[in-house]
Amino acid sequence: MAQDAPGAVGARLSPKLDEASLIRAVQRGDQDAFEQLVRAYDQSVLRLAVNLLRSQEDARDVFQEAFLRVFRSIDSFRFDCSFHTWLYRIVTNICLDYLRKRKVRKEEPAVVDTPEGPLDRMNDFEEEAAHANPERNMWNRQLGQRIEGALGGLTPRERMVFELRHYQGLRLRNIGEILGTSEEAAKNCLFRATQKMRAVLGDFQ
Amino acid sequence: MNCESVTKLIPLYFYGELPPEEEDRLEQHLDACAPCARLAESQRVLSAALDRREMQPSAALLAECRHDLMRAVYRQGAIVGQAGSPRPIGNRPLAAFAAWLPSLGPWRMPLGASALLALGFVTARLTAPSAAGPFNLATLTPDVISSIRSVQPAHEGSQSGEVQIVLDETRRRVISGQLNDSNIQRLMLAAAHDENNAGVRWESVDLLKSHSDSSPVRELLLNRVAEDPNPGVRLKALDGLKAFTGDPEVRKVLAQVLMHDDYPGVRIAAVDALTAHADDNMVGFLQGVVQKEDNTYVRRRCVKALQDMNASVGTF
Numbered sequence: 001m002a003q004d005a006p007g008a009v010g011a012r013l014s015p016k017l018d019e020a021s022l023i024r025a026v027q028r029g030d031q032d033a034f035e036q037l038v039r040a041y042d043q044s045v046l047r048l049a050v051n052l053l054r055s056q057e058d059a060r061d062v063f064q065e066a067f068l069r070v071f072r073s074i075d076s077f078r079f080d081c082s083f084h085t086w087l088y089r090i091v092t093n094i095c096l097d098y099l100r101k102r103k104v105r106k107e108e109p110a111v112v113d114t115p116e117g118p119l120d121r122m123n124d125f126e127e128e129a130a131h132a133n134p135e136r137n138m139w140n141r142q143l144g145q146r147i148e149g150a151l152g153g154l155t156p157r158e159r160m161v162f163e164l165r166h167y168q169g170l171r172l173r174n175i176g177e178i179l180g181t182s183e184e185a186a187k188n189c190l191f192r193a194t195q196k197m198r199a200v201l202g203d204f205q
Numbered sequence: 206m207n208c209e210s211v212t213k214l215i216p217l218y219f220y221g222e223l224p225p226e227e228e229d230r231l232e233q234h235l236d237a238c239a240p241c242a243r244l245a246e247s248q249r250v251l252s253a254a255l256d257r258r259e260m261q262p263s264a265a266l267l268a269e270c271r272h273d274l275m276r277a278v279y280r281q282g283a284i285v286g287q288a289g290s291p292r293p294i295g296n297r298p299l300a301a302f303a304a305w306l307p308s309l310g311p312w313r314m315p316l317g318a319s320a321l322l323a324l325g326f327v328t329a330r331l332t333a334p335s336a337a338g339p340f341n342l343a344t345l346t347p348d349v350i351s352s353i354r355s356v357q358p359a360h361e362g363s364q365s366g367e368v369q370i371v372l373d374e375t376r377r378r379v380i381s382g383q384l385n386d387s388n389i390q391r392l393m394l395a396a397a398h399d400e401n402n403a404g405v406r407w408e409s410v411d412l413l414k415s416h417s418d419s420s421p422v423r424e425l426l427l428n429r430v431a432e433d434p435n436p437g438v439r440l441k442a443l444d445g446l447k448a449f450t451g452d453p454e455v456r457k458v459l460a461q462v463l464m465h466d467d468y469p470g471v472r473i474a475a476v477d478a479l480t481a482h483a484d485d486n487m488v489g490f491l492q493g494v495v496q497k498e499d500n501t502y503v504r505r506r507c508v509k510a511l512q513d514m515n516a517s518v519g520t521f
């Protein structure tokens with residue numbers, strides 16, 4: 001699980017660099033400053049998109065669309081919230097659109113059945129867990145399929161809250177702020193998400 | 206606190222979202238209630254299973270995303286600025302080059318002049334479609350971007366319904382050619398100084414470094430390694446100079462880089478480049494660097510280089 005930390009997401013700017021000055025430089029049209037700003041946050045944005053959408057292609061599109069929106073609308077950033085929150089509003093809105101469209105289209109899951117057996121389309125990614133032996137491998141694969149199914153059963157909003165809390169380590173208050181809702185609503189979303197997942201994954205635990 | 210409320214609070218407890226008093230009460234309940242304790246344990250197991258699912262995007266994917274983004278930004282920035290006006294960057298060759306030339310400093314003026322000459326040459330060739338010859342225009346893609354300047358009735362006071370729309374057009378051209386073509390090379394040299402776009406500088410240096418036997422390219426690499434504001438570009442330029450570490454002028458610049466660059470990665474690369482060429486005169490210099498260097502890794506690299514030269518680390 002991602003650790004809680006106020007700066008867990010992004011915020012890799014050197015302390016010497018003042019983020020507000022960087023943003024003002026971007027607002028004046030400085031592309032180098034924009035590149036620096038992007039680099040402070042882009043790893044966590046890509047990780048969020050990859051984990052939410054489970055598709056490299058979609059994650060790439062979200063990455064580009066999100067930062068281009070930042071580039072186009074940075075003038076409207078008035079420092080009335082943190083840049084991180086503002087950026088994540090953009091990113092989560094785009095991701096939610098993707099998830100909603102998938103709900104309508106019933107897009108294929110990350111793990112698909114092939115004549116050679118189940119194939120994880122995300123195998124190109126660096127997995128954290130090492131697969132020690134074939135038996136363990138099979139168990140992991142089945143668990144992976146079950147988890148994908150469980151996550152697929154969540155509403156886009158539940159999925160987003162869960163992703164931001166579990167993997168990105170954001171506080172529920174911050175998640176509420178990003179999603180334009182209350183902390184209480186974010187809590188309820190997280191509760192529903194874990195209930196649904198426990199129900200689907202019950203016998204695997 | 207009853208079992209029903211505990212069920213709702215377990216995910217919040219697990220994620221550390223409960224206030225301390227509520228957390229204490231919940232823990233007391235879990236100590237006394239086996240079914241709720243099992244539920245808490247199942248939350249932990251669920252979380253561990255979900256942790257295994259986490260994907261870390263590869264460095265290659267991140268690099269591709271960054272590259273694509275900066276290209277898209279560059280294209281957008283060239284077309285539409287934030288207030289709907291063109292940004293002072295971009296693909297309008299003469300205007301853009303003219304905009305940055307004054308800021309290049311006196312030593313770059315000859316280079317800037319040759320870049321403008323090259324641009325003039327390119328423009329002339331492009332306006333003559335039948336032209337062929339030394340400049341190999343493998344592809345040429347005109348791309349006209351239009352914006353409406355004004356809309357008005359065609360004839361003052363007329364009710365004819367005829368209107369006049371005035372368009373401003375910006376033409377983009379794509380030029381392809383061999384790197385060993387001197388005109389292409391001159392354009393690339395100019396692009397390697399584009400202050401507004403580190404990505405273009407990086408790509409230009411990266412492409413040009415394979416032609417570092419050409420004197421203007423080597424001058425460019427020396428200039429970029431010493432002066433480029435972007436450490437990635439400086440590293441790339443330094444990489445292109447590796448074949449010339451025996452050249453006194455190159456060594457002099459690399460020594461300056463090792464002394465003054467504010468990015469440790471560049472200083473480490475400078476140590477490596479300088480010590481790749483055996484030179485006993487380096488001993489005193491490296492001993493001096495060891496004395497003043499703040500960064501442990503750079504210092505260690507210098508110490509190792511001194512040891513490899515069978516020299517003492519300190520000065521006496």
